[in-house]
Structure formats: C-alpha cells, structure tokens
Amino acid sequence: ALNDARRAIRRQAHQTLARPVPVRGGEGFELTLRNGDNRLGRIEVGVLLSDSRAPGILPSDKPTLMLGVKPMLSSELPEFATKRSPMEEDLRFTIPQHPAVRQFDTITVLFFPSAVRDTTGARVGIRQFELLPR
Numbered sequence: 001a002l003n004d005a006r007r008a009i010r011r012q013a014h015q016t017l018a019r020p021v022p023v024r025g026g027e028g029f030e031l032t033l034r035n036g037d038n039r040l041g042r043i044e045v046g047v048l049l050s051d052s053r054a055p056g057i058l059p060s061d062k063p064t065l066m067l068g069v070k071p072m073l074s075s076e077l078p079e080f081a082t083k084r085s086p087m088e089e090d091l092r093f094t095i096p097q098h099p100a101v102r103q104f105d106t107i108t109v110l111f112f113p114s115a116v117r118d119t120t121g122a123r124v125g126i127r128q129f130e131l132l133p134r
Contacts, residue, residue: 013109013126020053020105023065024134025097031109032128035074036086042114043075043122047093049104063101067093069112072124088127 029047037043046069054062074087107129113122 011111011122011124013111015107015129016052017105017107020051020103021131022103023049023095023099023101025095025099026134028092028094028132029067030128030130030132031091031093031126032130033072033089033091034086034125034127035072035089035123036125037075037123040077041075043072043124044069044112044114045072045091045124046070046110046112048108048110049101050106050108051101051104052106065095065099065101065104067095069110075122086123086125092132 031045031047033045035043047067048064049067050059050062050064052059052062056062070091070093072089072091074089109126109129111122111124
C-alpha cells in the first residue's frame with residue numbers, strides 16, 4: 001500500500017530556511033494540517049529534512065533525514081466523515097536520538113494518497129509547522 005502511494009505522489013511542499021538549523025536528537029515537529037477532502041481514501045504524510053548547503057552538485061548528493069510517514073486519521077474510517085467544513089489535524093514527527101545529518105535548511109512535506117486517489121490529489125493544506133524542543 002505505501003509503495004503504491006509513493007508512486008502516486010501528487011504534492012510536495014517545500015520550505016527553505018534563511019539559515020541552517022542544527023539537528024538535535026529527541027526534538028520534533030508538529031505539523032498542523034487542514035483536511036478539506038470529502039473523499040474516502042488514506043492520505044499519508046511524510047517529513048524530509050535536508051541540507052542544501054552541503055557539498056555535492058545534485059540534490060540526491062545532499063544529506064537528508066526522513067522523519068517518517070504517518071496517516072492522516074481524518075482520511076480513514078472510522079474518523080472519516082463527509083465534511084461540511086475543513087478539519088484540522090496535528091501530526092508529530094520526532095528526530096531520532098542519533099540523526100544522520102547535523103543541520104538542515106530545507107523542510108519538505110510529502111503527501112502520499114492511496115491508490116484509490118490516483119486520478120486526483122488530496123485537498124489538504126499546511127496550517128502550521130512548529131519545531132518542538134526536547
């Protein structure tokens with residue numbers, strides 16, 4: 001299911017920071033999403049941190065840290081419901097204790113819709129992205 005969803009990526013959101021942020025194990029992020037989608041079908045969300053200032057020519061040469069992929073509960077049964085207005089949902093992602101990168105200056109939020117959503121993207125927006133201390 002997740003492998004199918006990865007092939008069906010419909011959206012990514014990128015934020016480049018003015019200065020690199022040191023990576024500290026145990027810290028995390030809270031991502032507040034607004035789900036205005038009325039179609040049943042799992043939506044998974046991932047967070048990727050990267051250091052664009054690191055040596056290397058191609059983006060694939062740059063160090064990255066994937067913080068994981070989590071489902072939006074508001075897109076699944078039994079929490080799913082036809083919505084008259086958008087619903088907000090918080091997802092938390094934690095930096096591992098021994099991260100593979102030292103700093104990041106780019107945050108990428110990835111949206112992985114389920115295979116039943118192949119023809120259209122999800123109506124999901126990012127409301128807030130907050131760094132949480134240990």
